[in-house]
Amino acid sequence: MNTLVRSAVRCLRAGTVCRTGSINGQVLYGSARLLCAAAGQTDFADMVKKDKVVVFMKGTPSQPMCGFSNAVVQILRMHGVDEYAAYNVLEDQDLRQGVKAFSNWPTIPQVFFNGEFVGGCDILLQMHQNGDLVEELKKLGIRSALLDAEKDKN
C-alpha cells in the first residue's frame, strides 16, 4: 500500500506533460500522468515513442525557464511544429536526471523524433540553419511551415 501511494505521489510530480498546440493555445494535460502512475517508474523509452516529437525542457512551451529551452521552442514554432509533448524537468528531479542517463546526454533541453534522440539546442539550431530539420520533419510526416513561407515570398 505504502509503495503504491509513494509511486502515485511521485508520478503526480513526474507527470508534467503538456501538449501544445491544442485548442486555442490552451495547454492540455496529457495521459502520460496516468500511464506513469501505473508503471510506478518513468519509462523513457515509452515516453519518447509516444509522440512524434518529444522535448524535455526547463519550463513549458508557453513559459520556458531557460534560454536554450526557449530556443528549441522557437525553432519548432518557426517550422510550424505545434503538436509535441513537452516535459518540464524542473518539476521533477528524477525526470531531470533520468532523461540525461537515458539519452547519455548531459544537458537540457533534449529533443526526440520518433523515439530517437536528435540532440540539444545547438544541434537543433544547426539542423535548422543547414536545412536538415526540414528533411527530418518530412520523415516524420510533418511539413515544415518554412517551406510555405518561402513559397509565399516567390
Next chain:
Amino acid sequence: MEITVDHIRNKLTTEIGAVHVEVEDTSPNRCAASFKVLVVSPQFEGKPLLQRHRMVNTCLAEELKEIHAFEQKTLTPEQWEKQRAP
C-alpha cells in the same frame, strides 16, 4: 578540479586532437558556470553532428557535472576554413 578556459582547451586538444579551440566563459560573472566552445578537429571527419557532440561531451564528462550550461560547435578543419573565408 578547477574548470578554466585553459583547462577545457587543453583537454580538447589532447584528447580529441583539436587543432583549434575557442572557449568562452559565458556566465555573467565569468564564474565558470557556463561555457561556449568551438572545436575544430580532424577526428570529426565523416561523423554526424550528434556523434561529434558526444565526443566533446565524453571528453569533458567530469567538467560537465559542474558546468551549468554548455554550448558547442564542432567543425572539421575543412569546414573551419570555409567558415573563415569571407
